[in-house]
Amino acid sequence: MASSNKERFGNMLESLGGTPEEVRDFIVYSYHFIDDGLFFLNAREVLGRYPEGYAYIREAEKLLKNSGWEDDGELELLWIPPFIGVGVEDTYGIVCFHVKQSNNGTSWFASKIALPFKSLERCS
Template identity: 40%
Template sequence: MDTQRDKSKIITYPPETLRTFTVEAYQWIDNLNFTIHPEECLKNAEEYIRIAKEMFLDAGWDGDGAIELMWIPPFMLRSSPTAELTLGVTIWHVKQLEDGVSWLLSPNKIAQFTLVRNHVSVDE
């Protein structure tokens, strides 16, 4: 198997690690052709999805839409290159159906990619 296409290598942390991630709202991500269903990558995807759902709801998500994964290539990250970051970052994503706002769950330990243009305040 081509290790660069092995989806089981995308998520390398236990479900509870999601609780250390940051949730942000972003308006709008309309091309979902490149999202991946967590079930394609994880044998225990339901555990991860349960925690991601909880975190999205706590941040203000309406609870609709499918939770998926998105890969962010390393050149999109504002950070010094490290061996870990050459793989890019996989973030958790859900697109809210009512208004199209995307909710993103990403690791704290890396420099966040730029969410300045079109960033949504939860209070809006």
């Protein structure tokens, strides 16, 4: 893996927690009706390339199910840039988990840090 890719993955893991188990403590939010998934990345395609990637996916799916997700839809990643006011020392932003429930369009987000968006409904 090239140095810049290692650094990017390190930044992503910092956003997702140092270990997969840290995902259990993420804050979960719901939001209704995101119509365009253009900027979401498939979590399995991205994290599946790394040694502990599927462990992060399993923990995120468990957390989201415990918060109300009905286990339909594909788990994704969303990068939120630092200029929006969230992230690691305001330089990288954060990566959070997202899934859009297929049967009713509800989106679920799981984030290591609190998200400052009033339109998100906090579930945990």
